[in-house]
Structure formats: structure tokens, C-alpha cells
């Protein structure tokens with residue numbers, strides 16, 4: 001039997017302030033309110049508000065050192081916030097399953113474990129029984145149609161293959177949100193292009209809310225439903241640009257007038273923020 005809702009629940013003032021935005025704004029999945037963070041007295045975020053919409057792909061772009069990695073590290077709980085509130089559907093981080101893909105895949109995987117065991121480890125950490133864990137890894141791999149020999153060890157794999165394993169390790173727990181911090185920056189160009197397509201496909205197939213930090217504007221716009229353009233420190237939202245370009249996107253997208261114009265617009269904002277004028 002359901003317990004009756006406490007009366008205070010309905011009477012309580014709404015805790016999450018609505019941010020101004022277009023009327024067709026999708027529902028927020030993550031709400032950041034009044035975020036404050038400093039490192040040794042240097043303020044990175046001050047009274048910072050942000051909505052991350054559900055099931056959308058948000059790319060974070062901005063000047064070097066403005067706080068892009070810090071933002072996703074704060075939201076994902078890798079580093080503590082100094083003030084404010086971050087909620088996932090009104091829930092705390094502890095009540096939410098998240099995945100995180102690190103920039104440096106070389107340090108992200110356990111070198112003494114096969115690719116399969118690396119992915120399975122994420123479930124072992126959550127005390128999922130071994131037969132079930134193995135079944136879930138197999139299902140994910142089949143679902144994604146990944147063509148990698150998972151009996152290989154990381155050193156036997158290319159950088160792109162290792163990063164794909166990292167992404168699968170993050171996905172196997174079926175996260176509500178996946179964070180990626182410049183996941184392709186250590187890959188060569190060919191592999192980067194390949195991985196972008198893989199990520200786009202995974203996003204479309206899983207519908208997971210994704211937050212990607214990228215230093216490559218073309219990549220940021222190409223993958224995103226929204227590009228979050230940050231200012232120099234203390235970081236403000238310079239612009240939260242919607243990318244209304246059809247999916248799946250492909251090479252033709254990069255040359256389409258809509259895409260080119262959006263990229264140009266984002267670059268203009270970025271340059272204004274870098275110059276600080």
C-alpha cells in the first residue's frame with residue numbers, strides 16, 4: 001500500500017526556480033542552482049544556474065581554463081561543491097546512476113583486465129552477481145553492435161577501441177546521465193571521426209542525457225542538441241544555443257548552411273568571451 005504523501009510536500013514552496021527560456025524548452029533533468037566553487041580563493045563558479053534537459057545532448061564549450069571540466073566534475077560529484085544545489089529530477093546524486101568517461105583512456109582502464117572484465121567491473125562495483133553482470137555486458141555489446149574482441153587487454157587495443165570500452169563501461173550501469181570530458185582528445189583524427197559517429201549512434205539508441213566537454217567547436221555543435229557556451233572565469237552562460245539540426249548527422253551536415261551558420265554564431269560568441277569585450 002502506498003504511504004500517504006506528507007502534507008508539507010504539496011504545501012512546500014517550489015524549490016527549483018525556473019530559468020527563463022523558450023516556451024518549447026524541454027523538461028530539465030539536471031538543475032544547478034546558485035552553484036559556488038573556488039580553488040584556493042580563485043572563484044570558478046558564483047551564483048551559477050543551469051538546466052540540462054532530459055534525454056538531450058549538451059556540449060560544453062568555452063575558453064581554456066574557464067571551468068568546463070570543473071562543471072561536469074561538480075555535477076558528477078568527482079569534486080565537492082562549495083555552495084548551491086544540484087539535483088537530478090529533484091533527487092540527489094547519491095540517488096542517481098551516472099556514468100563518466102575520462103579524457104585519458106590510457107589511465108581509465110585497468111591494464112591487467114581484459115576489455116570484457118573492465119566493462120563488467122562497473123557492475124561488480126555495484127554488487128551485481130557475476131552471471132547477471134556478464135549477461136548485461138554481452139547484451140550491451142550486442143545492442144551497440146561493437147566489433148571489438150573483448151578478450152583483448154587494453155595494451156592490445158587501439159586508442160579508439162580503448163575509449164569505446166571506457167564508454168561501454170560507463171553505459172553498462174544504464175546511467176541516467178553520461179558525462180564525457182574531451183573523450184577523443186588523445187585520439188588521431190580518423191579515430192576521432194569514427195568515435196563521434198559511435199557516440200552519436202549510442203546517444204540515439206539509448207536516449208541517455210549526455211554532457212560532453214569539447215575543445216573542438218565543430219565537434220561540440222555536430223553532436224549537440226544544445227551548446228553551452230561559457231565565459232571566462234568566473235564562468236557565466238554566455239549563450240545556451242539550441243542546435244535544431246536533424247539527426248542522424250553526417251558529413252553532409254557539416255557543410256549544410258544551418259550548421260555552418262550555427263557554428264559561426266558560436267565562434268563569434270566564443271571570440272567575444274575570449275577577448276572579454
Ligand SMILES: Nc1ncnc2c1ncn2[C@@H]1O[C@H](COP(=O)(O)OP(=O)(O)O)[C@@H](O)[C@H]1O
Nearest residue numbers: 039040044062063064065066067068069070071
Ligand atoms: N583541483 C584543482 N585545484 C586547483 N585549481 C584547479 C583544480 N582544478 C581546476 N583548477 C583550476 O580551475 C580553473 C578551471 O579548470 P578546468 O575546469 O579544468 O578548466 P577547463 O575549462 O579548461 O576544463 C583553471 O584555472 C584550473 O587551473
Ligand SMILES: [Mg+2]
Nearest residue numbers: 068069070213
Ligand atoms: Mg578541461
